[in-house]
Amino acid sequence: MLTWVLAYTVYHYVEQTRLTELEKIMLKTSMREAEAKVLRAQLNPHFTFNALNSIRALVSEDPTKAQQSITQLSNLLRNSLLADRRKTVELREELKTVEDYLQLEKVRYEERLNYDIQAVPQTLSWQVPPMMLQTLVENGIKHGVSKLPKGGKLSVESSIENNELIICIKNTGTLGNTDSGGVGLLNTAERLSILYGKEASFRIYQESQSTVCSEIIIPMLSDGLARYNDQIPDRTPAQ
Amino acid sequence: MKTLIIDDERLARNELKRLLEPFHKIEIVGEAANAEEALTLIDELQPELLFLDIQMPGKNGFELLTSIEGKAPDVIFTTAYDDYAIKAFEFNALDYLLKPIDSERLKDAIQRVEEDRHIQGESNTDERPERASRVLDENDKVFVKDGEKCWFVKLGKIRLFESMGNYVRLHFDDQKPLVLKSLNSLEDRLDPENYFRANRKHIINLEWIEKIEPWFSGGLLVTLQGGDRIEISRRQAIRFKELMSL
Numbered sequence: 001m002l003t004w005v006l007a008y009t010v011y012h013y014v015e016q017t018r019l020t021e022l023e024k025i026m027l028k029t030s031m032r033e034a035e036a037k038v039l040r041a042q043l044n045p046h047f048t049f050n051a052l053n054s055i056r057a058l059v060s061e062d063p064t065k066a067q068q069s070i071t072q073l074s075n076l077l078r079n080s081l082l083a084d085r086r087k088t089v090e091l092r093e094e095l096k097t098v099e100d101y102l103q104l105e106k107v108r109y110e111e112r113l114n115y116d117i118q119a120v121p122q123t124l125s126w127q128v129p130p131m132m133l134q135t136l137v138e139n140g141i142k143h144g145v146s147k148l149p150k151g152g153k154l155s156v157e158s159s160i161e162n163n164e165l166i167i168c169i170k171n172t173g174t175l176g177n178t179d180s181g182g183v184g185l186l187n188t189a190e191r192l193s194i195l196y197g198k199e200a201s202f203r204i205y206q207e208s209q210s211t212v213c214s215e216i217i218i219p220m221l222s223d224g225l226a227r228y229n230d231q232i233p234d235r236t237p238a239q
Numbered sequence: 240m241k242t243l244i245i246d247d248e249r250l251a252r253n254e255l256k257r258l259l260e261p262f263h264k265i266e267i268v269g270e271a272a273n274a275e276e277a278l279t280l281i282d283e284l285q286p287e288l289l290f291l292d293i294q295m296p297g298k299n300g301f302e303l304l305t306s307i308e309g310k311a312p313d314v315i316f317t318t319a320y321d322d323y324a325i326k327a328f329e330f331n332a333l334d335y336l337l338k339p340i341d342s343e344r345l346k347d348a349i350q351r352v353e354e355d356r357h358i359q360g361e362s363n364t365d366e367r368p369e370r371a372s373r374v375l376d377e378n379d380k381v382f383v384k385d386g387e388k389c390w391f392v393k394l395g396k397i398r399l400f401e402s403m404g405n406y407v408r409l410h411f412d413d414q415k416p417l418v419l420k421s422l423n424s425l426e427d428r429l430d431p432e433n434y435f436r437a438n439r440k441h442i443i444n445l446e447w448i449e450k451i452e453p454w455f456s457g458g459l460l461v462t463l464q465g466g467d468r469i470e471i472s473r474r475q476a477i478r479f480k481e482l483m484s485l
Contacts, residue, residue: 046294049319050248053339057250060257108248149247149273149296 043080044138048073051104058107069107072100080131087195088127088221091158091165095119097130098137098156105141112151113141123158126165127221129191133167136188136214140171144212148172152210164199169214175206192216240264240352243280245271245303246292246317251338255290255317258345265349274298278306288313288352293324293335301327301384305418309428310379311391313352331389376430377446383409385416395433398447398463400425402440410467435479437461438472445483 051073058066079097095117102115137156145152152172159166185204192200199219207213242265246252252270259265268284271277273295280286289312293300304311316335318324328335334348375381377395384390392411399410402422408415426436437443443461450462457473471479 045320049338050251053254053319054248054250056339057254057257061250061253108250110249146294147296149275 043077047101047105047138048077050108054104054107065107069104072104075100076104076134079134083130086130089130090124091119091126091128092124094128094130094133095124095156095158097134101134101137102154105145109145109151112148113145114151114153116153116155118155119158120160122160123165126158126160126218128165128167128218129195132188132191132216133169136169136185136216139185140169140173140212140214144171144173163220165216165218165220167216167218170207170211171214172210173212174210175204175212188216192218240288240356241266241268241284241286242288242290243267243269243271243277243284243286243312244290245274245277245295245300246290247272247295248292251292251317254338255340258340258342262346262349264353274303274306277303281307281312282309285309286312287356288315290315290317292316293318294321301389304382305384307382310375310394311382313355313380314382314391315348315352327387327389330387333389333391374430375428377433377444383416383418385418388414388416390414390416394429395444395446398444398465399467399469400434400442410465435475435482437469437475437479441469443469 051069055066055069055073058069076097099117102113102117106113106115133156137154140154144154154169154171157168157170185202189202192202196219201217202215204212204214242259244252244255244267246255249272252272256267256270259267265288268286269280271280274297277289277291281289291300291303291314293316295303298306300316304314314334316324316328316333317338317340318335319338325335327333334351336344336348375394377393379394380391381394382389382391392409396411397409400422401408401410403417405419405421406417407420407422407425408417422436422440422442426434426442429442433445435443435445443463447463447465448461449464452460452462454460454470457476459471459476459479461469461471463469
């Protein structure tokens with residue numbers, strides 16, 4: 001009887017310790033989750049109010065375009081809010097968000113913005129962090145087109161190399177007058193590190209005299225991470 | 240009131256034009272999409288009021304204003320959302336409107352401009368003769384920016400202009416900001432009835448003279464309200480005496 005009790009006590013104690021370890025890991029993870037949430041891009045208010053102003057102008061000038069723009073803005077806002085709920089989304093969905101955003105910017109900049117999205121078909125189902133490309137594209141516009149009186153170009157390209165997804169966002173402009181150390185970009189690097197560890201990377205460099213390139217490399221989402229994606233409940237941090 | 244709209248976005252300019260339609264006193268004489276275009280139009284048309292978007296490619300709104308050679312018109316700034324700009328507006332008590340612009344707020348802003356102009360006796364612009372806008376007098380305002388601070392200062396309040404190499408220090412109230420202009424270029428612009436080049440380094444505002452004393456080598460020493468004492472060189476002293484009929 002005593003042996004049994006002893007065995008049980010020992011077992012219970014070991015089990016407790018193991019659970020505590022697991023709880024610790026879960027706590028750490030949920031803290032990082034909270035951090036990650038805060039780091040996720042919110043829709044830039046400067047963009048939002050300028051877009052609303054343009055749409056208001058379009059109401060009488062081109063009502064159909066106004067309607068389309070309202071739909072696009074609403075998609076953007078929705079995705080921006082939903083970004084908190086999901087760790088990754090398919091590239092195809094993220095590119096749709098980027099397209100909505102660029103269409104709205106085109107309404108503002110008109111002939112001063114030319115854009116182009118080229119995605120290799122196999123890349124479209126790759127899992128990417130939501131709103132990350134959107135932030136980089138926004139950054140490209142902010143430091144490129146919006147600063148140039150004659151405007152410029154922005155392109156997004158995705159491809160696969162060595163079983164990794166490579167995304168390049170190129171914009172007319174120069175790094176010199178870019179605050180390449182901006183908060184949005186630090187967030188990007190952090191988010192990638194939280195989600196993928198060392199295998200993901202992010203860099204910005206001057207590709208040619210007048211083109212800056214922001215490049216993200218994202219590995220395939222591993223099984224472990226995929227399971228992690230499903231199992232960790234989505235808790236909002238306690239207020 | 241001759242008005243100019245400055246914004247790099249065509250739709251934003253259209254929106255503002257639409258909102259300004261009911262204001263019959265506002266006469267939109269032109270539009271500009273950037274600082275370069277704006278400066279040309281300001282020089283040509285001499286508008287009395289600007290609606291100025293602060294974020295533009297190339298020179299921003301503040302930079303545009305400091306580049307204006309003549310007197311500064313009244314300005315209502317516009318912005319969609321910009322922490323930095325809004326802080327600057329609040330800090331310097333500058334009038335601004337947030338886009339999309341609310342018509343009530345637009346009405347208030349225009350009213351404020353009209354009141355200010357009325358106080359300065361400029362409301363009947365038709366009566367004012369088309370003067371060579373080259374020369375600035377004491378009622379004209381200039382836009383001055385030094386670091387975080389900026390002002391629209393009436394020239395009459397500036398009692399002393401002091402050369403500091405490539406810059407000129409303006410003395411008014413208890414402020415002494417630097418502007419990137421040469422003393423000579425300022426002298427060309429200032430009404431010689433009110434402003435006098437005392438010596439190589441100083442221009443004084445004659446309205447602010449408190450005391451005049453004889454000084455070495457046939458020169459004069461002038462004391463301004465506020466305490467500054469400025470020497471008038473001998474050569475200038477002769478002209479000064481003629482001017483003041485002493």
